[in-house]
Amino acid sequence: DIQMTQSPSFLSASVGDRVTINCKASQNINRYLNWYQQKLGEAPKLLIYNANSLQTGIPSRFSGSGSGTDFTLTISSLQPEDVATYFCLQHNSWPYTFGAGTKLELK
Amino acid sequence: VQLVESGGGLVQPGKSLKLSCSASGFTFSSYGMHWIRQAPGKGLDWVAYISSSSGTVYADAVKGRFTISRDNAKNTLYLQLNSLKSEDTAIYYCARGEYTTDYPDYWGQGVMVTVSS
Numbered sequence: 001d002i003q004m005t006q007s008p009s010f011l012s013a014s015v016g017d018r019v020t021i022n023c024k025a026s027q028n029i030n031r032y033l034n035w036y037q038q039k040l041g042e043a044p045k046l047l048i049y050n051a052n053s054l055q056t057g058i059p060s061r062f063s064g065s066g067s068g069t070d071f072t073l074t075i076s077s078l079q080p081e082d083v084a085t086y087f088c089l090q091h092n093s094w095p096y097t098f099g100a101g102t103k104l105e106l107k
Numbered sequence: 108v109q110l111v112e113s114g115g116g117l118v119q120p121g122k123s124l125k126l127s128c129s130a131s132g133f134t135f136s137s138y139g140m141h142w143i144r145q146a147p148g149k150g151l152d153w154v155a156y157i158s159s160s161s162g163t164v165y166a167d168a169v170k171g172r173f174t175i176s177r178d179n180a181k182n183t184l185y186l187q188l189n190s191l192k193s194e195d196t197a198i199y200y201c202a203r204g205e206y207t208t209d210y211p212d213y214w215g216q217g218v219m220v221t222v223s224s
Contacts, residue, residue: 001167034210036151043200043214044151050208087151091210094164096141098151 002026002090006099014107019075021102023088028068032092035064035073038101039084047086048073080106108132110201110215117221122191128184128201128215136179139204141211142186144197144220152197155186156204169195191222 003026013019023033031051036044046055048064051071061076075082083106088099114126128140142154155175156164163175174187184201198219202211 032208032210043216044211045214046212049205049210049212055212089151089153089210091208094156095166096153096156096210098153101150 001095002029002093002097004088004090004097004099006088006102008102009100011102011104012107013078013104015078015080017078019078019082019104021073021086021088021104023066023071023073023099025069025071025090025092029090029092031067032090033064033066033071034089034091035062036087036089037082037084038087044087078104078106108203108213110203110213112199112201112215112218115199115218115220117223118191119224120191120193120222124188124191124220126186126188126199126201126218126220128186130182130184130201130203133203135177135182138206139209140175140177140184141202141204142173142175142184143200143202143211143214144195145200145217146194146197149197154199156209157184158204158209188220191220193222196220196222 005024033051035048038044052064085101085103109131111129139158157175172190176185198217200217202214205212
């Protein structure tokens with residue numbers, strides 16, 4: 001199985017900050033990497049698919065980059081409503097596997 | 108797209124439970140579907156997938172115990188959970204598989220399954 005190592009586990013930032021979250025795959029997953037946002041008590045929501053494509057309706061302050069084994073989710077200017085846990089998912093091969101998550105809080 | 112899970116609850120170890128996911132707002136029969144779970148306070152754990160043609164894939168942790176199925180006439184996805192263990196305690200989400208590459212795109216709100224004596 002492909003292991004997804006996500007970092008950091010916890011992140012505290014201020015409104016307006018640029019925030020980056022990383023995922024590293026244990027083997028090449030091409031660009032088959034998604035990012036999801038999960039707010040407290042809610043279902044996950046797709047933000048970015050195929051490494052760098054913005055899902056419909058997601059604000060443009062969210063962006064993704066990377067290919068192969070190293071990927072990054074960037075929030076260009078943190079907003080209060082971005083407080084959530086963020087997960088990466090590899091869908092290059094079965095079984096699909098998630099990163100452990102990054103909990104983002106406001107400083 | 109709307110996905111609504113049901114059928115969760117408290118069940119004893121070794122017993123069975125069947126979850127349902129009612130789908131609307133899209134052509135259900137044309138899409139693959141996933142079950143994904145989340146243990147309390149933990150991360151996401153992919154469980155199973157069924158294609159539009161009813162091919163299936165399972166996580167090793169549930170293979171031989173869980174069965175994913177679908178009824179296209181009822182626009183409903185199912186997960187049969189047998190031989191339940193305490194470590195199966197989680198919120199179970201159904202999610203639609205994106206049309207061309209099958210990754211989970213839209214998710215339901217989830218249903219809680221608690222395995223305890």
